[in-house]
Structure formats: C-alpha cells, structure tokens
Amino acid sequence: GNSDSAEELEEVTFVLDWTPNTNHTGLYVAQEKGYFEEQGLDVEIVMPGEAGADQTVATGKAQFGISAQEAVTEARVQDIPIVSIAAVIQHNTSGFAAPKEKGITSPADFAGKTYGGWGAPVEAAVIDSLMKQEDASVEDVEIINMGNTDFFTAVERDVDFAWIYYGWTGVQAELRDVELDMLYLTDYSEKLDYYTPVITTNETMIEENPETVSAMVAALEKGYQFAIENPSDAADILVVEVPDLDEELVHASQEWLSPKYQDDAEQWGIQTEDVWRNYAEWMFENDLLESELDVEAAFTNEFLPE
C-alpha cells in the first residue's frame, strides 16, 4: 500500500467526462471491490454535467478526471495544467458511422452526403484527411451541426453519417438491429490513433501528492484488469453501481470493450510519446492548434505500477 496513514482514508473526487458508461468500468470495479480503500483512498465519483471535467480537475475541485487526448492537447495549449496519467483504451475506437442503407463504405462515399457534427473545426479536418487518401475532398460534404441530438435521431432525418464511439453507440445499434457501416479512424490514419479516453490529474497533484496519484492509478489498473478478465462480472458491477443504466447495453458494450482496454500494449494504461506527438502535429498542421504542444509535459507513465 502506498497509503502513509493507513487508518485515515484520503478523500478524493473523481469527475467523469460524461454519464457513466463502459469506459468507466474499471473505476466502478475499483470502487465496488475496495481497491481504492486498499490504496487508502475514499473516492467520490461525480458526473460533470455542464461543468465539464477538465477545468474542474485543473482547478483542483476534483483531483482526478476522465478526458481525452484531443481535449488535453487543446487544454494544455491554453495553459490549462492537466496531465494525462493513463490511457483507458489503447486505440481509438471512434469512427464515422452510417446506417447501411446510406451506402457509405469508404471515405470517398462521404462526398455528396451530409455529416452531422457539433461544429468543431477538427471534424472537417479529420474528414478531409480521410477523404484525401481517396482523392476526395471535404468540400463535397455538407456539414451540419446537430447539437445535442443523438445519433439515432439525427440519422432519421437530414443526417447521413456521424462520428461515434463504437463501444457504446455502435453496440447500441447492434442491439437495435440497426446495421451500421463503421469507418474507424485508425483504419485510415496512423496519426488519428490517439488515446480516448484518458485519466487526468492536475500538475499540482503530481508535484505535491505523487503518492495519491500512484495510489489512484494502481487501484484503477486493478479495476480495469478485472474488467479485462471478467467482462460479465464487471458489467454487473457497473449496473449495480449505476442502476439507471440499461443492463443489456452495458453487458454488450462490456463484452466488446474488455479486450480493447489493454489490447496490444504491454500494460494497461501505458501511453507513448509517438501517439501524443503525432496527433499534436497533425492538429497543428491543420490549424487546429495555435501553438505547438509540449508533448513531454502532457502525459506521464510514471505512476503506472511497476
């Protein structure tokens, strides 16, 4: 145990990036199985709501949070002192999805179709870099902003394809018998294989309470390891902890996701500089960043258990 005062549990707040889902299973397993307590932590898990996780973690109102590489990159460029301390999933599981009947099987098919997004410049850039490989251009795609509308609603009307995480929305489509064509970013571009989601903390924690950070990562590692080995039990735990989630979806999603947490890496949570550098460079080249990222400061593997 890393805990110096074994009796007193240290209270920390862990803020999610969204509503609880299978990306967070390790966290809930650690909570339920007492891994946090073993590490001397008393963890309160909160949803960020409108507040957003990153600023909350940066200011220290929450000590840990869930974010994604792209957000950490943008945040750090804006001098927001958050650091990624573990990758939850080794490879990017997101991609562009369209119902089968839309007939979108490769990026070239985007041309003449309507993309529903949230209006960020990064979307056009990503679509463009995919399409360029097949000599098509984003110019031919109509991009509309679908705001908070969910994928299934959007494709009912106006929208042909959208950007989703397969592990949740894609699995939901399977459950609903909606057949999807899924184009993973990783299938088209090395540079777009970034980490999402990641565990974050702030620089102050790293400087002043490195033991706490280690304890957190250790507990999480144990939790995710459990989820990797026992997908079904882990799903059960998540459903018990967050009973308002749909049980069927959680199980299906967990089955799909469990092998992907560690994937081909030597250890759960490990991050490589290449991935960070590639994506930051790609963003910078596409005018998505105002300045270059100090890659070394953005992430660290030092808290991962030996």
Place this chain on the structure above:
Amino acid sequence: MFEKSYSAIIVIVSILTIWEITSRLLQIPTWILPAPTTIVQEAFTSWHNYNHHILSTITLTGSGFAIGVSVGLLIAILLHLVPRIREALYPLLILSQNIPIIVLAPLLVIWFGFGITPKLLIITLVCFFPIAVATIDGLKQTNPELIHYMKMAGATNRQIFTKLELPHAIPQLFSGLKISATYSVMGAVISEWLGANQGIGVYMTLASSSFRTDRVFVAIFFIMILCLIFFSLIITAERLILKWRPSEEGKR
C-alpha cells in the same frame, strides 16, 4: 381551476389516448417515442430504482424555490423602497438572467464544489427573477388614491409599504409566483446536470445516454407531476389569500 379540473383531465387523457393510438398504429419504435402505456409500465417496474431520485429533486426544488422566492421578494422590496438602488441594480438583474449555464456551471463548481450550494444558486437564479419583476411592477401600480390617503393620514413609508403597497401587489406577486413555481422544477433538474449523484435530472441524463427513451419519459412524467403540484399549491394559496375579492356575479 383545479377544482373544476375535469375538463383539463379530459384534454390530457385525450392527448394520451391519441398518442397511444398513433404509437401503436405507426409502430413508432420505443426509442423514438414510447407509448404512454410503455412509460407507465416502466414507471411501475423500476419504481424502486428511482424513487430516491424523486425525493432528492423534491427537496432540492422545495428549498431552491423557497430561497428564490425570498430573494425575489427581498430584491423587489429593496428596489421599490430605494429608487437609487433600483436604477443601479435593475440592469444587473436582467443581466443575471443571461449568464449561460455553460459558463456559470464551471465557475460555480470551482467556487462551491459539487455540493448543494451551487445547485440552490441555480434554482434561485431561475426563480427569483419573475417574482422580482412582477412584484416591483405590482408595487409600482398601487392605487394612487389610497396612497394619498395613507400619506395624509401620516403613515410612514414603512406603513405605506406594509399596509398598502404590499397587500396591493399580492395579485401580481402571485403572477410571479406562478411563473417561478413552473420554472422551479425544471431549474432543479438543470441544476442537477451540474454534477449530482441523484435527482430526476441525473436519472434522465443516464437514461438518455443509455438510449432508454422510456425512462426519459418516466422522468418527464414526474417532473410534470411535481410541477403541477407546486403550481396548484400556489393557486390554492392565491385563492385563500385573495378571498376578499368580489365574487363572480356581475363579472364575465
């Protein structure tokens, strides 16, 4: 209104019926728009899952509304009694209604953490404004003849206020209360999106993010019930307090 509410009930029941029939006829999938019976069924079967959410929201709404009303009244009174303050603060009141949650939320969390304080603040922000505006206007519209009498009779400003202007503004205060009461439940739900562990708002986002449209509607159902209850409490209070009014004979 709620005594003779059978016609309201008829309308609501007909809407529900039409909804049910269309759902069944067009076979609208549950995840787009669940049929009322589906919703009711879900409401019953998972009652034990969410009843604590409802309780939590009721508490939040109640306390938030109470604070909001008090703040609204205090502001109205202050602004009415001290015209200098009115000129200075009125624009700020309006501005306060235009701070988007997206901005306020991080700031509130940074300042107050994830506790109940920021949530109460949001409900207060939502509730106080209609009450303040309606009450200020109500106070301003006091019958000048009666004000003249009070002044001539030597009433202090305080007496003019408590004995004349305030009772005179009560009908308008109730307009404000009705608007605020209507908003309060929604305000509580929104405030729960600010990072909460329970409440109808949390239940609803969870349901929504796991595509359980039927549960979303269960949540809405309870939001609406809550709101109607709040509203009818206000109306009952209005009727009790304004019982001196001329009866309806000779009115429309």
Place this chain on the structure above:
Amino acid sequence: MFEKSYSAIIVIVSILTIWEITSRLLQIPTWILPAPTTIVQEAFTSWHNYNHHILSTITLTGSGFAIGVSVGLLIAILLHLVPRIREALYPLLILSQNIPIIVLAPLLVIWFGFGITPKLLIITLVCFFPIAVATIDGLKQTNPELIHYMKMAGATNRQIFTKLELPHAIPQLFSGLKISATYSVMGAVISEWLGANQGIGVYMTLASSSFRTDRVFVAIFFIMILCLIFFSLIITAERLILKWRPSEEGKR
C-alpha cells in the same frame, strides 16, 4: 430607468474594475476567468470571426420573440375569453414549460429537421409563458367598478375586452414582456445548441470546447448587450404607452 442610468453604469463599471483588479492581483488564469480587458481585446481582434454569429442570433431572437409574444397574447386572450378553455388548457401551459430540451430536441429534429423552425419553436416556448400568465392575471384583475359600468352601458363582451380589460391589463402585460424579453436572447442561444451553423450559441460552445474562455465571455458580453437593448426597448414602449399615469408628485 435607462435615462437616469448613470448609477447603473457606475455600478457596472465598478464591478468590471474590481474584476479586473482581482484578476490581475490574484493572477487568475485566463481559462478560469479572463480579465475584462482580455475579453475586450479578444472582442476587437476577432470581430470579423464572429460578427455574422451576432447578426444571426439577433434575427433569431427578434423573430422568436415576436412569435412568442403573439402566441402568449393570443393564448391569454383565448383563455380569458373562454373560461372553459382556460380550465382545460392552463395545466397544459404549465406542462409545456416542463418539457426538458433534452427530450424536446430529438423530437423537434425528427419533425422539423435542423432548420429554423425548431429553433423558433423553442424561443416561442420560452417567451410565451410569462406573457400569457401575466396577461391572464392582468385581465382578471380589471377594476370591477369599470366592468360594471361597461356592462350597464351595454358593451358587448368584445367591447369590454378591447376597451376596458385589455388597456387595463397593459401594465401587467408589460411585466410579462420584460420577463420574456430577458429570456428571449438566452432562448435563442439555447435553441442554437439544437444544431445550428451560426449564432452566438454556436460560437460559444465551440469556444468552450476548445477552452477559449475569453471567447466564451465575448459571447456572453454580446448576449447581455442584446438583452439590455431588448429590455430597454420594452421599457421605452411601456413609458410611451402608459404616459397617462399620474406623475410622481405626491408619490413616494
């Protein structure tokens, strides 16, 4: 109020100054709370980036508000004139204010796509309610002595309504207008989150998601300006229309 608004300006300027000074003294990072000067600077340097957003929001707000006011008035009049309809529909009005955007949004998108219609609907939904409630209450509170005169004089219901009740309800209608005007800009911004390609709401979400807090505040700044302009238009109209009121001598 806005003629003698120097004290309001003083207050606002002092708030800005305190904000600026604390920002500088405590060195609050821009991404938490940018100093006013930073915001102004950003507002100037990237004006060409967002001016079309502002224009689009103004148009949206204006048309939405106009529709909302008309709907609110119509509903108030209808509910006032036909008591049966009042009983049946009043609860529905309240319920309409409790449909969370999270639910409404998908439905609106399915029915109306991503065009301007669903956005106008949302602004209308936000604006009509305070006007309807305030006007209904205003109409109800018409001086019974004057109603008696009108009836004895043989006025038709329509005449009682147009010549007496409506002018009598105007002060209260203005309470409602003020509340609605305040909400309208925010309503437009929220409606833009429903999927729009331009507007202050879009600009703000983008700024927020790329951690450009300064731009978020530029957006808020314009939202507030817009809102104050709207509000002062209403107040000016109120003053012009209610010019028959006794002057202030002999009032507080």
Place this chain on the structure above:
Amino acid sequence: MSTLEIEQLSKSFGSQPILEQLQFHVKEGEFVSLLGPSGSGKSTIFHLIGGLYKPDYGSIRLNGNEISGQKGSISYMPQTPSLFPWRTILENVTLGVELFEKPDKEKAKKMLERAGLADYIDAYPHELSGGMRQRVAFIRSILSPQPFICLDEPFSALDEFTRLEMQKWLLSIWDEERPSVLFVTHNIEEAIFLSDRILVLGSKPAQVIKEFDIAFDRPRNGELTLTSEFLDVKKAVYQTLRGELDD
C-alpha cells in the same frame, strides 16, 4: 318611446333581502325620482334594470319587453364616476356612444364647455376635482344613445350653483328630446324641482312606500323653489321619509 314596468322585483345578497316585491313604472317621457335612505337599494334597482344582476324574482319590462338580465338597455350614470384613467376627458365622455356608433366629438366638446370643463377636454381624470369628475360622468350618460336614462345621484358632489346649472341643463335636454328618466337623489328639493313623480322607498327590504305627483308647470325655473306650493310638497316628502326612518 320608453316605458319601464317593474313588477314584483325581488333581490337578495346572500341571506339579506334587499328588494322585495318592488313594483313601479315609468311612463313614456316621464321624469321619475327615487328617494330613500342610504343603503335602501336604489343603486341595486339600477343594477337590475341595467342587467348587471339577475333578479331573484319578478320582471322588468322596457317598452313591453322583458329585459331582466339583459344589458345595455339604458343610458346610465353610476354613483361613482367610474372614469377610465387612461382616457382623456373627451374620450371618456364619448365612451357610452362609442359602444354603438361613431361618436360626435364636436357635440361632446360643446357639452363639456357647457359644463364648465372647456379647459379639461384633454386632461386625464386624475387631474380633475371630485365635482368635475361627476360632471364628466353625467355628460357621458347624457351622450349615450339609449332613450331611457338612469342617473344615480348625479349632482351630489356639486356646489349649489353648479348643481342648479346642471339641473337646468338636464331639464332643457329633457324638454328637447323627452327621454324617460329615472333619477336617484338625496336632495328633496332637487327631486321636486326636476320630477313629474317622486317615489319614496322604504328600506330593508325596499318597496315604494309613497308616490308624489309633482304637478308644477314646465318649463320650471329657480323661482319655483321659493313658492309655498313647493315648500308644501317638500314638507310632505320630508315627513314621509322621516316616518320611514323612525320605524
């Protein structure tokens, strides 16, 4: 053209009977005054004729047609001026006409001048004195088109001379157009000076306890009030009223 027949009229508020089996009529072109103690039910009679309330029992016939519960059959001046605060004086006096036809502004202005309100045509009611407001309400009722006029204490807030002026004016209008008038006043002299007939009401509940036919020639002028015949009538009315109050 206008006759009014009231028969067996009864009305109570709550458990309190105000009118019971009230019975009287007004002939065509007749000027009838109602005298009675304060609170006896005079204004209530007007409210019933005007259709504001429905009688509990009995009938009200205007020109032979039942009008109980039916509004707008009479030109009416209420006991309190009931002016619309957001209308100017001119707009207030034309209100009664406006309900039926396009008002004649010039005529209204002339009337206001005649009543000594020339300077106040564009003023708002709150700028007027009590007596001035009463005159405005009076002109409003006079301008209304209905041929049956009900006036509820129209001159109570006027000084004796203005009152006399207004009485004379009322008589001259009446002479010209001969509407039927039902007039409530507490001033016995006024009632005698103006009326063809005076009805004295008893109270709780109200019924007609005595009728006086006033046979003085018309046109009448101020001198009349000094004649001994006038004083005799006055005394008789006075006694009747006192008798009612002493019960």
Place this chain on the structure above:
Amino acid sequence: MSTLEIEQLSKSFGSQPILEQLQFHVKEGEFVSLLGPSGSGKSTIFHLIGGLYKPDYGSIRLNGNEISGQKGSISYMPQTPSLFPWRTILENVTLGVELFEKPDKEKAKKMLERAGLADYIDAYPHELSGGMRQRVAFIRSILSPQPFICLDEPFSALDEFTRLEMQKWLLSIWDEERPSVLFVTHNIEEAIFLSDRILVLGSKPAQVIKEFDIAFDRPRNGELTLTSEFLDVKKAVYQTLRGELDD
C-alpha cells in the same frame, strides 16, 4: 390644542394657478367650513395641509409649527371614501389609528353601530352602498388620533335624515373633545348648522372672498334650521356664492 394658520398659500398645477395668496386661520376648538364652487381648490387646500403636496409659496402652521410638506398632522377624510378593498369594514375604520397605536376595536364597533352599520362590521367595502362607504370613511377619520380634523364633503352621499343624524353625531363628538375642524361641504345649511365660521372661496385662483361668523348658541338642534335668523344667514351666504359664480 390645535390652531391652524395659513398664510399666502399659493399652488399651481402645471401652468394653472389653483391657489393664490390664500390666507385664513382656524382657532383652537373652532369649527370652520369651506364653501366654494366645484373645482375651486378646496380639496387641494386639504392636500396641502396634509402635506401631500408642497405649496409653491406660503406657509401652513399648525400650533405655530410650520407643517408644509409634513405628513400626518391631521385626521383626514378624503372626498372619495378610499377604503382598502382587502380589509373588512372594521379593519378599515381602525386603519387611521393603527398607524399610531393599537386600535380600540370595541370603540370602533360601537361607532359603526351608531352609524347604522352594525350588520356590516365584517363585510368588505364592495358589499356596501355608496352612502355606507362614506360613513365608513367618516368613522375612520373620527377615530384617527390627531386633534385637527379635515373633512372633505363627508355627508354628500347621504339622504337628508341619515345626514342629519351624522351631523348631530359629529357635533356631539365635537362638543366632547373640542377638536378643531375644517369642513368642506356644498350644502349651505349644513355649513351654517355646524360651523362657528364659514369661509367662502372664490375660484381660479381660490382665495377667501368672504367670512361669516355663525353666532348661534350651542348645542344646536334641528329646529334651528327653521328659524328666520338661520334663513337670513343662509340667504347671505347664498348671495355671496352666487356673486362669485356670476363674475
């Protein structure tokens, strides 16, 4: 205990001068009536004494102290009853006292009974007739604690007998406590019957054009009005007023 001295009082509304260099006084325990044409400025004088408006010029002294612009020095009955619609009759009459001390409900109830309003103690103003409301306002002013009483046409909506009752009652109260009273009326007989002194006001702008000392013995009773001395005074006042109006 209460004397009132008004000197060089001037007031205009807009460009219209209403009072100009008005000058009069009320001695301790004196009963003074103001008579004058409708719209001449009587109510305005009350408003100035009550401090509702500030005079443009001149002074108002109560017991030697300047009170212009200072509120609450007088017991006041406005020309319109100005009752609070949400208060019962009992609560309305005690309002004036309430502003200064705990009201004596029993006394208030007795007064209401005396004024014939026993059945209406818990009624709301809209359930009363015009004359009944006026009596309520009268009692409210009588109950108010200030020793200087200003009454603005208090009995104008009452029938002759109720009016006489109220006059007698007023006199008996006045006899007991001897407050100073300033009384506005349009009824010359009433003014003579009640007052020690009558001030006749001219109009546009208002000033005192004549004073009458009324020397009849007190206590006075109804017979007095039938004496020839009374009629003489009445004629004289009448002439003065008429002269004013004929100008």
